[in-house]
Amino acid sequence: MKYDxxxxxxxxxxxxxxxxxxxxxxxxxxxxxxxELSIPTVMKISDDLTESGLIHVVGKGESNGGKRPELLxxxxxxxxxxxxxxxxxxxxxxxxxxxxDIIYKKKIKTGNTNPAIELxxxxxxxxxxxxxxxxxxxxxxxxxxxxxxxxxxxKNGVVIFSPDFQWENVNIKKHLGNAFEIPIHVExxxxxxxxxxxxxxxxxxxxxxxxxxxxHGIGSAIMEKxxxxxxxxxxxxxxxxxxxxxxxxxxxxxxxxxxxALASGNAIAERAKKYINDGKSTEITKFIENGINNIEAxxxxxxxxxxxxxxxxxxDEAIExxxxxxxxxxNLLDPDLIVLAGxxxxxxxxxxxxxxxxxxxxxxxxxxxxxxxxxxxxxxDAAAIGAASIILRKIIENGGNTSKRRKKNE
Amino acid sequence: MKYDxxxxxxxxxxxxxxxxxxxxxxxxxxxxxxxELSIPTVMKISDDLTESGLIHVVGKGESNGGKRPELLxxxxxxxxxxxxxxxxxxxxxxxxxxxxDIIYKKKIKTGNTNPAIELxxxxxxxxxxxxxxxxxxxxxxxxxxxxxxxxxxxKNGVVIFSPDFQWENVNIKKHLGNAFEIPIHVExxxxxxxxxxxxxxxxxxxxxxxxxxxxHGIGSAIMEKxxxxxxxxxxxxxxxxxxxxxxxxxxxxxxxxxxxALASGNAIAERAKKYINDGKSTEITKFIENGINNIEAxxxxxxxxxxxxxxxxxxDEAIExxxxxxxxxxNLLDPDLIVLAGxxxxxxxxxxxxxxxxxxxxxxxxxxxxxxxxxxxxxxDAAAIGAASIILRKIIENGGNTSKRRKKNE
Numbered sequence: 001m002k003y004d005x006x007x008x009x010x011x012x013x014x015x016x017x018x019x020x021x022x023x024x025x026x027x028x029x030x031x032x033x034x035x036e037l038s039i040p041t042v043m044k045i046s047d048d049l050t051e052s053g054l055i056h057v058v059g060k061g062e063s064n065g066g067k068r069p070e071l072l073x074x075x076x077x078x079x080x081x082x083x084x085x086x087x088x089x090x091x092x093x094x095x096x097x098x099x100x101d102i103i104y105k106k107k108i109k110t111g112n113t114n115p116a117i118e119l120x121x122x123x124x125x126x127x128x129x130x131x132x133x134x135x136x137x138x139x140x141x142x143x144x145x146x147x148x149x150x151x152x153x154x155k156n157g158v159v160i161f162s163p164d165f166q167w168e169n170v171n172i173k174k175h176l177g178n179a180f181e182i183p184i185h186v187e188x189x190x191x192x193x194x195x196x197x198x199x200x201x202x203x204x205x206x207x208x209x210x211x212x213x214x215x216h217g218i219g220s221a222i223m224e225k226x227x228x229x230x231x232x233x234x235x236x237x238x239x240x241x242x243x244x245x246x247x248x249x250x251x252x253x254x255x256x257x258x259x260x261a262l263a264s265g266n267a268i269a270e271r272a273k274k275y276i277n278d279g280k281s282t283e284i285t286k287f288i289e290n291g292i293n294n295i296e297a298x299x300x301x302x303x304x305x306x307x308x309x310x311x312x313x314x315x316d317e318a319i320e321x322x323x324x325x326x327x328x329x330x331n332l333l334d335p336d337l338i339v340l341a342g343x344x345x346x347x348x349x350x351x352x353x354x355x356x357x358x359x360x361x362x363x364x365x366x367x368x369x370x371x372x373x374x375x376x377x378x379x380x381d382a383a384a385i386g387a388a389s390i391i392l393r394k395i396i397e398n399g400g401n402t403s404k405r406r407k408k409n410e
Numbered sequence: 411m412k413y414d415x416x417x418x419x420x421x422x423x424x425x426x427x428x429x430x431x432x433x434x435x436x437x438x439x440x441x442x443x444x445x446e447l448s449i450p451t452v453m454k455i456s457d458d459l460t461e462s463g464l465i466h467v468v469g470k471g472e473s474n475g476g477k478r479p480e481l482l483x484x485x486x487x488x489x490x491x492x493x494x495x496x497x498x499x500x501x502x503x504x505x506x507x508x509x510x511d512i513i514y515k516k517k518i519k520t521g522n523t524n525p526a527i528e529l530x531x532x533x534x535x536x537x538x539x540x541x542x543x544x545x546x547x548x549x550x551x552x553x554x555x556x557x558x559x560x561x562x563x564x565k566n567g568v569v570i571f572s573p574d575f576q577w578e579n580v581n582i583k584k585h586l587g588n589a590f591e592i593p594i595h596v597e598x599x600x601x602x603x604x605x606x607x608x609x610x611x612x613x614x615x616x617x618x619x620x621x622x623x624x625x626h627g628i629g630s631a632i633m634e635k636x637x638x639x640x641x642x643x644x645x646x647x648x649x650x651x652x653x654x655x656x657x658x659x660x661x662x663x664x665x666x667x668x669x670x671a672l673a674s675g676n677a678i679a680e681r682a683k684k685y686i687n688d689g690k691s692t693e694i695t696k697f698i699e700n701g702i703n704n705i706e707a708x709x710x711x712x713x714x715x716x717x718x719x720x721x722x723x724x725x726d727e728a729i730e731x732x733x734x735x736x737x738x739x740x741n742l743l744d745p746d747l748i749v750l751a752g753x754x755x756x757x758x759x760x761x762x763x764x765x766x767x768x769x770x771x772x773x774x775x776x777x778x779x780x781x782x783x784x785x786x787x788x789x790x791d792a793a794a795i796g797a798a799s800i801i802l803r804k805i806i807e808n809g810g811n812t813s814k815r816r817k818k819n820e
Binding site: 232236329 | 414418446561570571617618632634639640641642643644645646647648649651652653654655656663664665730731734737738739741742743744745746772774775776777778779780781
């Protein structure tokens with residue numbers, strides 16, 4: 001890191017833009033106080049940002065004796081970002097404005113993930129359609145964020161390994177770079193989800209938080225002072241694969257007794273299937289929509305709500321392991337907040353309350369004493385909003401420079 | 411954070427000092443390249459540091475055609491730091507120089523930890539004796555770092571809670587501030603151990619590492635880019651209290667099945683005691699020095715080395731849980747290095763190798779792929795060296811300003 005004037009100027013610009021984005025409408029002297037800069041410096045920066053078309057005067061504040069001060073705010077619709085969440089079953093593409101509002105959304109079935117090239121062509125298609133149907137000029141779109149499950153090389157835009165998609169070394173950025181001239185960034189869905197919650201969701205005021213994706217599998221991302229904690233090889237956050245039963249059931253990863261093999265949506269469905277195949281008496285069968293081989297956790301949750309004993313037993317055991325896994329995370333990382341997200345959150349308040357109780361039972365008495373437990377505020381759009389936020393974050397970080405275009409595949 | 415000229419100057423000074431400390435002897439143009447500063451700026455900074463008496467010219471480098479360049483290095487014995495590790499059984503006080511060398515060391519029994527005031531008076535005494543016997547002038551000593559087990563409020567120098575010492579809210583800084591005029595910093599032994607390994611031990615080249623203290627209990631500290639990752643409430647790193655057996659043995663913390671209750675030195679000793687009391691046939695009894703109620707893990711390790719079946723069973727089970735606990739940590743945090751430290755490391759290479767194998771068996775295939783597993787290079791002095799390093803780190807961080815003195819208890 002070079003601590004020179006250019007770096008200093010960019011950091012200051014970033015700080016001012018960040019304050020306007022998060023605390024605006026706000027007047028210049030308040031900004032100066034918050035970012036510890038002189039008022040003339042703030043005036044110079046806000047002039048630049050006004051010229052870039054990112055901020056404007058939104059009104060006047062209270063007078064402190066003299067003239068009423070101008071209040072500055074982001075121009076929400078000055079620019080837009082595309083966010084694409086390629087999920088196991090559905091792909092969501094959104095156009096988001098600078099305020100985190102979804103302006104347009106399109107949802108399709110993901111379909112076959114192999115060959116990867118065909119899925120990426122469908123993805124290009126949905127991005128084009130979304131932009132077209134939104135009627136927003138491509139010149140107003142700052143970039144495209146694309147997220148998938150798996151281990152990602154975000155610098156090169158490559159999916160290194162995705163067990164869900166059965167992908168190894170799929171270069172998303174290269175493929176999509178042929179179709180678009182705007183910047184493209186690739187990230188893991190778990191990290192995008194966390195970023196979405198951090199910027200526009202349940203974790204807006206948090207410094208160290210963990211977002212846990214409870215779905216078919218179980219993943220997570222760690223956020224530290226607004227940034228991803230990726231770890232050394234980029235694989236941090238694999239809570240789904242911590243061992244909680246040394247001789248437990250075999251997991252997709254090859255190990256035994258992983259949290260994912262004990263408490264994920266898939267684990268719940270598999271356990272229900274086993275009970276049914278063993279001929280146990282349960283009402284779960286009444287809720288199954290697509291045959292016993294395609295049983296889903298949702299159906300087990302539905303049966304549990306009617307009081308079915310087997311369904312409740314399966315879910316209570318999953319809750320116990322979720323509590324242990326998350327409490328272990330808290331004991332190690334001491335975050336200020338845990339955000340629970342993903343499909344299992346749809347099981348409702350009663351499930352969430354029980355998970356919280358289970359965590360509290362297993363948490364060390366003097367560790368993570370003030371940790372809050374919250375549920376996603378962005379629901380099933382969290383990863384798409386996060387994907388778009390990756391682009392927004394780049395713009396804020398470079399002090400509001402929106403001019404970056406490139407030749408195709410550059 | 412205020413990104414102004416003063417901040418920039420201090421950051422640059424810190425960067426230059428850090429490079430000289432870690433890469434010296436080194437010439438000015440190499441420094442300039444590494445810290446991305448101009449050569450005149452580096453010359454100005456190195457003049458300042460020379461004037462403060464922290465660095466000097468140690469020789470001349472190879473010529474690149476012109477004059478042979480001067481090589482700069484730290485003056486190892488320009489200043490010293492005191493490091494005090496108050497442990498469960500022993501207290502170690504050291505005088506360390508700027509190079510991390512122990513110049514003088516004193517070791518006493520810690521004795522009763524209550525009343526705390528008496529232990530702190532003995533601590534004051536040992537510090538005074540150590541300084542006196544080392545024959546180093548107090549004017550050359552930059553500060554005192556003191557570490558204890560437990561949860562620490564490092565800003566105020568208070569032990570919030572130490573189960574080992576049965577302390578709550580003991581203000582070490584205030585007590586010792588009456589006796590010394592130099593800066594005093596208080597930290598947890600686990601964090602100090604990690605800092606020691608990071609600056610002068612097994613983790614010198616690491617970016618994200620975890621130092622695990624395997625002793626009577628089990629603790630750890632997380633280091634991120636040379637800094638402590640403390641977490642939100644300061645309790646991060648409680649690996650001893652992650653649950654690995656939901657219905658396992660009761661732990662001192664009140665929960666069940668914690669790693670510490672399954673695999674710590676204390677757990678190993680307790681299990682041996684139980685086997686002996688149950689009348690099982692074992693050679694462990696032959697190694698016990700202070701009666702069965704005071705059995706120690708070392709005695710079980712010694713018996714295991716002679717091939718005793720019960721001793722080996724106890725240790726193998728502990729190893730399996732250590733592997734699971736540490737693999738879980740790797741799956742969540744993806745560090746580049748795990749340093750194993752503490753008394754259990756003395757059990758020898760065979761034990762360490764088995765722990766490594768156990769970790770590898772439980773680690774997720776694609777997570778933490780390049781993580782290294784090392785053993786402490788500082789042995790039982792790690793925490794004392796770390797305690798002294800806290801002071802050294804402060805000096806480097808403020809760009810080499812060694813002038814800080816204060817009135818007693820200020």
